[in-house]
Amino acid sequence: MTLAIKDAFQRFRRTPAFTGFSLFVLALILNAAIQGPAKFLSPRSFNTLLATNLPFLIVVMGQSILLLVGTLDISIGIQLALVNVVVVMTIQEWGVSFWTGCLFGITASLLISVLLWVSVSIFRLPALLASFSMTYIIKGINVLIMPVPQGKIERVFYRTYDRLLFGVVPFSLLIFIFVLLIWYYFKRTRFGTNIYAVGADRRNAFAAGISPKWVTLQAFLIKGLFVGIAGICLTLLTASGNPIQAEDYGIKSLSACIIGGLGFGGWGSMACGLFGGSFLIIIQNTVYYFFTMLYKLIPGFSVTTYWHNFVSDVIIFLGLLMTIVTAKGQREALRQGIAQQLKQKKEDFGGKNGSNA
Amino acid sequence: MVQTHSVKKMTFLQKVNGFIQKSPARMAIIIATLLYGITVAMVPTALNLSAITSIIMLTLLLSFASAGQTIVLIAGGMDFTVGAVMSAGAIITTAIMNGQDGNFVKTLVVVLLSSAGIGLLNGICTVKIGLPAMIVTMAISNVVNRLTYVLTDGSPLGYASPAFIKSVTSKILGFVPSLALYGLVIFPIVFYLLYFSRLGKQVYLVGNNDNAARLNGINTSKVKILTYVISATLSGFTGMLGAGYMQSAKCQMFDGYAFNSLIAVIVGGTALSGGVGTYTGSIAGALLMVVLTNMLTALSLSQPVRNIAMGIVMISLLILYNREKSVRQ
Numbered sequence: 001m002t003l004a005i006k007d008a009f010q011r012f013r014r015t016p017a018f019t020g021f022s023l024f025v026l027a028l029i030l031n032a033a034i035q036g037p038a039k040f041l042s043p044r045s046f047n048t049l050l051a052t053n054l055p056f057l058i059v060v061m062g063q064s065i066l067l068l069v070g071t072l073d074i075s076i077g078i079q080l081a082l083v084n085v086v087v088v089m090t091i092q093e094w095g096v097s098f099w100t101g102c103l104f105g106i107t108a109s110l111l112i113s114v115l116l117w118v119s120v121s122i123f124r125l126p127a128l129l130a131s132f133s134m135t136y137i138i139k140g141i142n143v144l145i146m147p148v149p150q151g152k153i154e155r156v157f158y159r160t161y162d163r164l165l166f167g168v169v170p171f172s173l174l175i176f177i178f179v180l181l182i183w184y185y186f187k188r189t190r191f192g193t194n195i196y197a198v199g200a201d202r203r204n205a206f207a208a209g210i211s212p213k214w215v216t217l218q219a220f221l222i223k224g225l226f227v228g229i230a231g232i233c234l235t236l237l238t239a240s241g242n243p244i245q246a247e248d249y250g251i252k253s254l255s256a257c258i259i260g261g262l263g264f265g266g267w268g269s270m271a272c273g274l275f276g277g278s279f280l281i282i283i284q285n286t287v288y289y290f291f292t293m294l295y296k297l298i299p300g301f302s303v304t305t306y307w308h309n310f311v312s313d314v315i316i317f318l319g320l321l322m323t324i325v326t327a328k329g330q331r332e333a334l335r336q337g338i339a340q341q342l343k344q345k346k347e348d349f350g351g352k353n354g355s356n357a
Numbered sequence: 358m359v360q361t362h363s364v365k366k367m368t369f370l371q372k373v374n375g376f377i378q379k380s381p382a383r384m385a386i387i388i389a390t391l392l393y394g395i396t397v398a399m400v401p402t403a404l405n406l407s408a409i410t411s412i413i414m415l416t417l418l419l420s421f422a423s424a425g426q427t428i429v430l431i432a433g434g435m436d437f438t439v440g441a442v443m444s445a446g447a448i449i450t451t452a453i454m455n456g457q458d459g460n461f462v463k464t465l466v467v468v469l470l471s472s473a474g475i476g477l478l479n480g481i482c483t484v485k486i487g488l489p490a491m492i493v494t495m496a497i498s499n500v501v502n503r504l505t506y507v508l509t510d511g512s513p514l515g516y517a518s519p520a521f522i523k524s525v526t527s528k529i530l531g532f533v534p535s536l537a538l539y540g541l542v543i544f545p546i547v548f549y550l551l552y553f554s555r556l557g558k559q560v561y562l563v564g565n566n567d568n569a570a571r572l573n574g575i576n577t578s579k580v581k582i583l584t585y586v587i588s589a590t591l592s593g594f595t596g597m598l599g600a601g602y603m604q605s606a607k608c609q610m611f612d613g614y615a616f617n618s619l620i621a622v623i624v625g626g627t628a629l630s631g632g633v634g635t636y637t638g639s640i641a642g643a644l645l646m647v648v649l650t651n652m653l654t655a656l657s658l659s660q661p662v663r664n665i666a667m668g669i670v671m672i673s674l675l676i677l678y679n680r681e682k683s684v685r686q
Contacts, residue, residue, distance in 0.1 A: 125675045126629050128491065132616055133675065136668030143661035251495055258492045306511060310503035317496045324486050 016268040019323050020260030020275025027282040035289045047170035051162055051237060053281040054172045055080060056249055057274070058179055058230035062223035063253040064273030065183075069219040070199040070265030071120055071127040075112075075135040076227060077249030078142070081242065083109050083231020085142050088151035088241030098157055105235075106228030112138060113224030114217075121216045135247070142243035151241040161236035172233070179229055183222075183270055191218050200266025256280050259319045279319060287312045381626025381678060385641035388674075389648040396652040403655040406532045412647055414526075414534045414602065419643035421540070421595040422611075423618040423625075424547045425588025427639045430622055431551075432584040433564040433631030435490040438479055439592045440615035441498035442472045445505050446596025447606035448514065455515040464597065472593025473586050475501060480582030498615065505608045513605045525601035539598060543591070547636050550587070560584060564631030621646045624674050645674075 012018060032040045039045055059076055066072050073079075087105040090096050096104070112134070119130040163171045186192060194215045197205040202212040234246065260276025262268035287308055294301050397404045422439055429436045446468045453464045479497055483490045527535045551557040559580045562570040571577045592614075600606045625642030627634025649670055653663040 119672055119676075123676050125672070126623075129620065129623060129629075129675055130672060132620075133668045133671035136664045136671070138668075140661040140664030140666075140668065143664070251499075255492055255496060258489060264489060304507075304510060306503065306506040310500070310507045313496070313499045313503045317493075317500050320488055320493055320496055321482070321486060324488065 015271075016261045017271035017275060018261070020272050020279060023259060023279045023319055023322060024275040024282070027279050027286060031282050031286040031289070034286055034293055043164055043168045043170070047162070047164050047172070049281070049285060050170050050176070051172040054176060055230040055234040055237065055246070056253070056281065057176065057277050058226050058233065059249050060253045060256045060273045060277035061179065061183060061270060062226035062230070064257050064260075064262060064268070064270050065195070065219050065223050065226075066127075067254075067257050067262045067264060067273070068199050068266070068268065069195050069216055070202065071216065071219075072131065072254060072264075073116060073223065074128060074131040074250040074254070075116070075138055076131075076223070076253060077246045077251075078135050078138045078244075079109055079112055079227050080231045080234055080246040080249060081142050081244060082112065082138050083228055084235045084238070084245070085146045085241050085243050087232060087235045088153070089145050091153070092151050098154060102228075102232050105231055106225060109228035109231060110221060110224040113220040113227070117217050117220040120220075121213045131250075135250070139244060139247075146241050146243045149240065149242040153235060153239045158236050158239040161233070175229070175233060179226060182225070186218075186222055187270070191215065195219060196266050198266075252280065253277070255316060255320065259316070259323055261323060280316060283315050283319070284312050287315070381624070382635060382638040382641040384677075385624055385626075385638065385645045389641070389645040392645070392648050392652050396648075396655050400655045400657075403651075408651065408655075410528065410532050410534055412644075412651055413532075414536055415647045415650075416640075416644045417534070417536050417540055418595060418599055418602065419614065419617060419621055419647060420640040421543055421598065422592055422614045423621045423639040423643050424543065424636060425584075425591040426618040426622050427625070427627055427634060427636050428547075428551065428560060429584045429588045430619075430627050430629065431564045431631060431634045432560045432581050433567065434483060434581060434584060435494065435619070435629075436479065436585060436588045436592075437491065437494040437615045437619075438475060438498040438501060438589060439618050440612040441501040441505075441609075442475055442589050442592040443596030443599060443611035443614055444606070444609055445475075445501050446472055446593035447600035447603070447610060448505050448509060448608065450521075450597045450600040451513065451515040451517055451606040452509075453515075454518040454521060456518060458518045458520045460518065461521060465594075468593045468597050469590055472589045472596075475593075476586035476589025477582065479589060480585035483585070484578045484581045502609055502612070509608060511608060513607050516605050517601045521601045522604055525598055536598060536602070543594075547591075551636055556580065556583065561632060564633075566632070617646055618643075620671060620674075624678055626678070 012021075035045075059080060063073065063076055083105040086108045087098075087101040090104045091098060091101040116131060116134055119125045119134075120127045123130075160171055165171055165174075194205070194210050195218075197208065197210050198212045198215045205212055205215075235241070238245075256276040256279070257268075257273045258276070259279055260268070260272035260274070262272045262276070290311075291303070291308055422443060426436055426439055449468050449471065450464050453467060454460050475497065479490075479494050482488050482493045482497070486493075523535075525534070525536050525539075529535055529537070549557075551560070559570070559575050562573070562575060563577050563580050567577055570580075595614075596611060599611055603610065621642035622634070622639045623629065623642070624645055625635070625638030625640070627638060649667070653666055658666065
């Protein structure tokens with residue numbers, strides 16, 4: 001029994017997700033220790049944590065898909081604001097229902113994704129620069145649609161989003177599981193394998209009969225869908241519209257993916273992104289509680305919120321450095337595995353030769 | 358009839374493409390002139406001495422900031438700390454000078470040393486530790502920005518000294534800002550570094566083919582780390598000059614320079630993949646970016662429309678310049 005667990009752990013240690021996982025567990029322990037395990041593990045605080053960070057987590061999932069297929073999107077954060085603006089404004093100006101507003105929001109996000117795909121895949125622009133230029137365009141569109149923060153959402157909807165079902169299950173968890181199921185479905189289709197082929201080497205994939213353009217388009221569309229859902233979550237969370245929020249999610253989601261152990265194309269899995277994203281979320285939470293603890297412990301201690309940001313950014317940077325320690329072990333394991341296989345093949349070959357002689 | 362027309366069009370397009378690929382610097386200057394011409398045609402008041410002064414000023418600042426970015430890109434890296442280091446340099450400058458003359462040397466030494474330190478950190482993280490340059494320099498630039506907030510409490514500290522402000526903003530011949538005199542120092546240094554020094558040759562070789570360069574006995578890690586150090590030092594110095602131009606310094610005031618310098622360098626013909634590029638091109642690219650911003654301001658479009666136009670123009674420029682190879686090639 002213990003052997004089986006040990007074996008499973010060894011196998012897990014070799015998966016790309018291990019890097020992010022170890023960081024995530026570390027952050028989790030730290031958070032629980034600082035906030036107090038009882039408080040941290042209570043459904044209520046979990047609900048708050050998940051509800052406030054669900055948009056970011058879903059955005060990280062979208063970014064992970066793009067990284068897997070070997071491209072990226074810096075404008076993903078401002079796209080969130082676009083969805084938010086479209087949902088709020090269609091409800092307010094055109095008087096449509098909330099659900100129709102959501103449909104409009106997802107459509108907008110899909111359209112932007114297709115536009116970005118055209119510039120990255122058809123015009124073959126470097127994804128970083130193309131999506132950065134796109135940030136300007138989307139920001140302009142957002143402010144054109146909604147000049148100043150405004151609008152509101154029906155109470156029923158945003159109350160539901162914050163709700164704890166049966167006192168234990170956060171409603172946001174259901175949304176998260178729903179998004180995970182969508183990804184699980186796509187992962188099991190042919191797209192799930194093609195994405196690795198195209199991400200690792202577009203030329204080889206093309207030679208093998210996979211269309212890199214089509215696979216990239218699929219990746220962009222799924223990302224668009226995810227960003228749409230994340231934007232709706234953000235709308236439910238803030239219950240109003242703001243045209244220039246969440247812009248930093250673009251860079252943050254990228255860091256999350258890299259911290260989680262994703263490479264630029266063909267290496268890693270969705271779990272990497274999720275662990276990396278969760279790590280960032282929990283670290284920010286921890287830093288907040290760390291400073292509240294300091295305020296309590298040391299009378300007269302006071303610092304600005306600039307310190308919070310500084311400490312969490314330093315930890316994110318250290319997290320990036322930590323990746324290398326774990327990733328190195330992983331690469332070593334991979335290399336050993338390959339070497340072993342090669343050796344085995346050689347022995348087989350030698351054996352055959354021997355029998356022939 | 359139709360066929361010949363289309364053939365003619367193809368060859369013209371090919372000619373344009375060939376010209377852009379051969380001399381991106383000249384092309385950038387031509388586009389910049391065209392854009393300025395359009396601006397003047399639409400808003401005649403845009404043609405005045407102070408507008409030209411401000412264009413020269415901003416172009417010089419952006420081209421100083423792009424100098425390091427060019428070297429880093431040619432060596433195959435990427436540096437997003439340009440903006441943060443510039444802001445930090447500006448803040449250090451105003452804090453040390455505090456509105457009084459006579460602290461120039463002290464300021465210079467502190468700014469150059471601290472920015473070189475950040476450059477060294479960039480270099481070690483990307484080269485020795487092997488993290489993706491884009492991500493790690495962004496992370497470091499975040500840390501630097503947050504640090505400036507912590508140190509200044511988010512409000513500006515002090516002013517640049519009057520003599521220093523004068524040395525940056527006074528006008529020669531009525532319209533050339535005296536910042537150009539600093540250019541007389543920086544441009545030759547960068548040109549020497551890239552084209553005539555041993556390091557310059559090594560930078561091109563490393564960017565072109567890392568393995569080949571290493572096999573030829575070049576210490577590639579050292580070369581790459583040095584490019585980051587040079588880039589950060591130049592950014593810090595540019596930030597200092599920027600403080601002279603703006604007179605006081607705010608946190609994150611030069612943040613936009615990180616991406617703007619990158620776009621200027623790319624438009625100037627330097628490849629993202631490394632090994633190809635010129636500093637002349639980057640200067641032309643900087644001019645193009647500044648003229649573009651100036652045009653959008655002069656046309657007095659509303660802020661959102663200006664943003665959209667900026668994005669569309671940048672994407673069109675990228676389509677003209679920097680396309681990756683097709684899968685079938």
